[in-house]
Amino acid sequence: MAEDKKPATPQGGGRANTRKELPEHFKAYKHVWVAVEIEHGQIHSVSFELLGEGRKLADKRGVELAAVVMGDDRARLEEAAKECFEFGADCVYLACDPALVHYRNETATNVLTDLVNTYKPEILLLGATNLGRDLAGSVATTLKTGLTADSTELEIDEEGSLAATRPTFGGSLLCTIFTLNFRPQMATVRPRVMPMPERDPGRTGRIVEFDPQIVEDDIVTKVLDFIADRDSDKANLPYADIVVAGGLGLGSEENFQLVKRLAEVMGAEYGGSRPLVQKGWITADRQIGQTGKTIRPKLYIAAGISGAIQHRVGVEGADMIVAINTDPKAPIFEFAHLGIVADAVTLLPALTQAFSARLRINRLAS
Amino acid sequence: MHIVVCIKQVPDSAQIRVHPVTNTIMRQGVPTIINPYDLFALEEALRLRDKFGGEVTVLTMGPPTAVESLRKALTFGADRAVLLTDRYFAGSDTLATSFALSMALKKIGAEFGDPAIIFTGKQTIDGDTAQVGPGIAKRLDRNQLTYVSKIVETDLVNRTITVERRAEGGVQVLQSRFPVLITMLEATNEMRRGSVENALKAARAEVVTWNAEAVGIEDLTQCGLRGSPTIVKKVFAPGGRTDEVQLVDNEGNPEARANALIDAIFARSPDVEKDLFDQAAHHF
Ligand SMILES: Cc1cc2nc3c(=O)[nH]c(=O)nc-3n(C[C@H](O)[C@H](O)[C@H](O)COP(=O)(O)OP(=O)(O)OC[C@H]3O[C@@H](n4cnc5c(N)ncnc54)[C@H](O)[C@@H]3O)c2cc1C
Numbered sequence: 167m168a169e170d171k172k173p174a175t176p177q178g179g180g181r182a183n184t185r186k187e188l189p190e191h192f193k194a195y196k197h198v199w200v201a202v203e204i205e206h207g208q209i210h211s212v213s214f215e216l217l218g219e220g221r222k223l224a225d226k227r228g229v230e231l232a233a234v235v236m237g238d239d240r241a242r243l244e245e246a247a248k249e250c251f252e253f254g255a256d257c258v259y260l261a262c263d264p265a266l267v268h269y270r271n272e273t274a275t276n277v278l279t280d281l282v283n284t285y286k287p288e289i290l291l292l293g294a295t296n297l298g299r300d301l302a303g304s305v306a307t308t309l310k311t312g313l314t315a316d317s318t319e320l321e322i323d324e325e326g327s328l329a330a331t332r333p334t335f336g337g338s339l340l341c342t343i344f345t346l347n348f349r350p351q352m353a354t355v356r357p358r359v360m361p362m363p364e365r366d367p368g369r370t371g372r373i374v375e376f377d378p379q380i381v382e383d384d385i386v387t388k389v390l391d392f393i394a395d396r397d398s399d400k401a402n403l404p405y406a407d408i409v410v411a412g413g414l415g416l417g418s419e420e421n422f423q424l425v426k427r428l429a430e431v432m433g434a435e436y437g438g439s440r441p442l443v444q445k446g447w448i449t450a451d452r453q454i455g456q457t458g459k460t461i462r463p464k465l466y467i468a469a470g471i472s473g474a475i476q477h478r479v480g481v482e483g484a485d486m487i488v489a490i491n492t493d494p495k496a497p498i499f500e501f502a503h504l505g506i507v508a509d510a511v512t513l514l515p516a517l518t519q520a521f522s523a524r525l526r527i528n529r530l531a532s
Numbered sequence: 533m534h535i536v537v538c539i540k541q542v543p544d545s546a547q548i549r550v551h552p553v554t555n556t557i558m559r560q561g562v563p564t565i566i567n568p569y570d571l572f573a574l575e576e577a578l579r580l581r582d583k584f585g586g587e588v589t590v591l592t593m594g595p596p597t598a599v600e601s602l603r604k605a606l607t608f609g610a611d612r613a614v615l616l617t618d619r620y621f622a623g624s625d626t627l628a629t630s631f632a633l634s635m636a637l638k639k640i641g642a643e644f645g646d647p648a649i650i651f652t653g654k655q656t657i658d659g660d661t662a663q664v665g666p667g668i669a670k671r672l673d674r675n676q677l678t679y680v681s682k683i684v685e686t687d688l689v690n691r692t693i694t695v696e697r698r699a700e701g702g703v704q705v706l707q708s709r710f711p712v713l714i715t716m717l718e719a720t721n722e723m724r725r726g727s728v729e730n731a732l733k734a735a736r737a738e739v740v741t742w743n744a745e746a747v748g749i750e751d752l753t754q755c756g757l758r759g760s761p762t763i764v765k766k767v768f769a770p771g772g773r774t775d776e777v778q779l780v781d782n783e784g785n786p787e788a789r790a791n792a793l794i795d796a797i798f799a800r801s802p803d804v805e806k807d808l809f810d811q812a813a814h815h816f
Contacts, residue, residue, distance in 0.1 A: 174556050269699065270706075271666075271676050295700055300678045303666025307630060314624070315661035333660075334767060342766040386675050390694065391705035393634030407807060433811045443719075450719065457718070465804045467796065486788075487799055488793070489777070499777045504796055506780040508789060516786035520794055525812035 188347060195349035197257075198224040199287040201278055202235045202250060204299050205269055206392075207242050211362065211405070212293035214253045216355060218363025219320055220291055221254035226322040232257040232287065236277055236378075244373070251371040253363055258373050259285065265380040268298050268389040275304040277378045282309060285374075287350045289328050291320075292348035294354035302354050304412050312345030313352040318359050328353065333479060358404040358483065379481040401435060401451045401458045408466075410433035411454055411482075412442065413477075414509060415470020415491065419447045424514035425469060431522045437461070439471050469510035473498025490514075533586035533688065534645040535577045537610070538633060538656045539570040539670070541594050541601040542658045566601045568795060573716040577651050578609050578724065584688060587611040589640060589647070593621060593632055599739050604734065606734035607726035618743040618768060620752050625760035627660070630667025632755060635747040637672060648710040649693070654717055662715070669713035677708055678715040705759030 198220045203210040217233060224231040233250035233344035237243050240262045247258040261277050278301065282290065290305075292298040294316045299413060307311035314330035318340070321329040328351040331342045345351040403409060410432065412425035422442070431435035437452040437459065445479065454461055456476040462483035469490040476502055483485060490510045499505050544565045566574075590605040592598050593616040600614035616636045625631065637650060650672075655802060662678075669676035681703065682696040689696045691710040695702050698717050726734075736806035753759060778800075780793045798805040 189753065203700070206702075208701070210700060268704065270589070271678070275670075296679045296698055297700055299662045300666060300676070302669045303626070303661075304662035304676065306663070307627060307667040307670035310627065310761070312763075313626060313660075313661075313663060314762060315663055329765075340768055341764050342768075344763045344765055346759050346763055348761040387677070387706055387708040389704055390707050391704070392699070392701040392702050393696075408804070432808065456657075464801060464807070475678045486797070486804070488797060499779075503775070504780065504800065505777045506782055506789065506793055508782050512786045513790060513793075516790035517793065520787065520790040522809075525808060 188349070192347075192349040195286045195288040196229065197230045197232055197285075197287045198289040199232045199234060199259075199282075199291065199350070200250075200255070201290065201292045201296060201298070201301065202233045202246065203293050204235060204237050204246055205297065206394075207239070209246055209249060210295060210297075210357070212294055212295060212298070212355070212357040214249075215357070215360040215362055216291045216293060217250060217253040217255055217358045219290075219355070221321055221363065223320060223328070224256075225233060225287060227288070227326060229288070230256040230434075232259060232285075234259045234261070234278065234281060236261040236263075236266045236274065236519070238262065238264050247373050248370075252365050252367055252369050254366070254369075256371045258371060259376050260373050261376045261378045263378045263380050265382050265385060266378070268392065270385065270387055270389065271300055271304055272385050272387055273378075273380055274301050275308060275381070277376070278305050279308045279380070281376060282350060284376075288350045290350040292352070292354045294356040298354050302352060305354050309348075309350070311348040311352060312343075313354070314343045314345075315354050317343075317353045317355050320353060320355070327351070344514070356460055358460050401437070401449075401459075403435050403437050403452065403454065403461050406435035406461065407464050408432050408438055409454070409461050409463045410434050410467045410469070411437040411471060412441070412469050413439040413471030414441050415472070417470075419445070421511050422447045424511065426519070428467070428514055428518045428521070431518050432523070434463075436464075439474075439477055468498060469514055471498060473495050473501065533580065533585050534589070535568070535580060535586065535604070535649045535651065536589045536591055536637060536640055536647040536649045537574045537577045537651045538664075539574065539590055539592050539601060539605060539653070540567045540656050540658075541565070541566045541598040542656055563598075564600065566604055567653055567656045567658075569655055569657070569716070569718055571653075572718055573651035573653050573714070574605060574608060574610065575721045575723045576714075576716050577649070579648070580683070580686065580720070581611075584686065587644070589614060589644060591616065591633070591636055591640065593617070593624075593629065593636070599741075602739050603734045603737070604726075606737050607731045608724060609726070609730055612740065612815045613737065614740045614742065616747065618753045618755075620744050621780050623757035623760065624755065625762045626661050626663040626667055627761055628755055628757075629664050630671055630745070630760035631759060632747075632749070633664070634668050634671035635749050636742060637668065639742065639747045646711065648688075648691075650674065650711070650713045650714075652713070652715050654715050664713040665713060672711075672713070674682075674711050675708040676713050676715075677706060679717050680714050680715045681720050683714075722736070726801065743794050747776060 202213040234254040317330040319331040410429040436462045466484035487502040489498040489505040589612040652665040682736040685694040
């Protein structure tokens with residue numbers, strides 16, 4: 167493949183000047199694909215978010231949107247295909263094989279690369295989950311094509327190429343990345359970065375069967391067991407409408423309970439900054455930020471959180487950010503919509519009181 | 533057992549400041565560190581070596597100054613350090629990076645023994661892609677175990693390794709065969725302190741330094757900018773918020789301030805107000 171590549175402008179020219187000339191054999195690549203993530207019978211919601219985004223890209227390109235589903239349970243896969251149609255797919259590539267019972271890098275990489283080589287999509291999207299990142303890296307390397315990880319925005323430029331925007335260092339700057347001379351153009355997107363699309367019940371499409379012909383004995387890695395996370399106390403931060411979070415400014419684990427209490431009256435999820443995980447005040451699945459969860463609530467209340475850049479990138483999708491901080495110069499006030507310079511330890515119980523009083527009064531009135 | 537740990541020197545993001553007016557990164561004077569995620573990989577490698585014997589080699593690709601991170605890794609107890617540096621590598625994306633590193637890893641295998649395990653961190657804090665580990669595994673045709681939270685068993689006789697891997701909604705217990713590539717999850721162990729003895733050794737240690745030619749790269753079009761299928765066309769600051777933060781009065785007692793804050797929240801978002809009341813009506 168390397169011999170087809172047009173060398174970029176030598177040193178100093180910069181990438182912007184790179185000539186764009188798609189080698190002839192890539193010109194047949196068409197359509198937008200989403201590799202759907204199914205684990206334990208469940209489609210990950212990021213796959214629906216990607217179908218919504220993929221639909222827009224396909225329409226702009228005037229091509230089809232296809233979904234790839236793989237697993238071992240035919241009935242479940244057909245059910246999944248139906249869901250994909252309702253969320254915008256025109257076509258579903260369905261790979262059913264006993265060896266695909268669990269996600270494994272080897273099997274999934276082989277199936278997806280075979281499909282790409284056979285049906286030639288121009289764009290391939292995956293979720294930036296542990297599964298998606300594990301798979302995308304291997305597939306892109308096998309195909310020797312470009313991959314933009316953790317994209318926050320996908321567009322089609324005037325020349326019809328995929329423009330994937332992502333944060334550069336820690337999210338302080340953004341950059342727009344292209345894969346001009348190779349196909350498919352690959353990108354991963356984190357859960358919750360794209361909105362959930364509307365479902366169109368009854369919408370259908372066509373299923374293309376793909377027989378992966380996997381010989382289990384050839385697969386080196388075996389899944390010995392799967393230990394499901396305990397369901398109790400499982401945080402659903404990325405999808406919560408309201409999130410209340412605390413930071414080191416609360417001073418103690420005991421004071422952190424004030425955050426939980428406010429969350430409880432508001433029917434909200436609670437979370438915190440990274441140092442709280444390190445201190446053991448909260449579990450890692452409740453960490454918000456660059457190395458924790460990305461959230462997009464309608465309302466985010468941050469108490470005693472300074473607003474470091476790593477925290478900021480995880481909350482900027484919130485419709486409204488409310489900051490409670492004793493320091494009027496805290497960085498969080500630079501991106502909060504609403505703020506109050508106050509001691510969170512006294513304000514949080516007052517907020518809990520005031521909210522519950524209002525919610526009660528309203529109930530009586532109605 | 534020979535183990536190689538791939539590390540990267542990165543700017544310490546905790547000390548990065550964004551210029552308040554221009555919204556650009558102020559990189560000047562920002563100290564560099566070993567990518568924090570790589571330390572979990574390094575510690576895991578050192579533990580395996582301490583248990584089973586053998587050697588740990590650390591490898592980094594970067595500018596000549598990345599030698600500092602290698603010395604730091606030697607201080608922690610690594611046995612050998614390799615620096616892969618060449619101006620031809622400048623501007624590498626994940627595909628070109630995994631190519632260069634895989635060539636260096638082949639050379640390490642030839643010179644110092646084929647590593648049973650190659651470790652990388654889960655991702656870096658600057659690139660943040662988590663794609664280089666899988667890329668190296670593919671290029672070297674190794675079994676890849678990503679997001680490993682625990683090494684359960686290492687069987688050197690049968691050459692198998694059993695690990696726990698963080699998956700969606702649970703933990704997969706996987707068994708694979710050497711040679712493998714493992715990307716280590718964060719917070720799985722705690723980095724040991726470097727010893728004075730190791731620090732002295734590290735200061736004197738000779739760091740093996742290779743360029744593209746030394747690791748047998750003949751086709752330079754696979755390196756750096758030229759070997760990178762992705763093209764960065766534009767770098768820009770996120771659209772700064774145009775509206776300033778609305779500060780709620782902090783006069784009065786906590787109750788008054790709490791109510792003022794709630795009023796302000798509801799005024800900005802009647803939607804949130806409605807949701808809250810709908811939900812409260814449902815609940816009671
Ligand atoms: C690689 C890397 C990844 C990271 N990832 C994340 C991440 O995902 N998420 C994350 O959150 N952080 C992350 N961090 C850490 C981040 O840089 C900050 O250190 C962290 O977010 C700070 O937490 P904090 O705001 O709780 O504490 P601090 O920065 O100590 O802030 C405490 C704040 O509380 C205020 N305060 C003090 N007393 C009170 C009071 N009584 N009432 C109200 N306010 C008060 C103070 O004015 C201050 O603003 C990461 C760092 C690195 C290096």
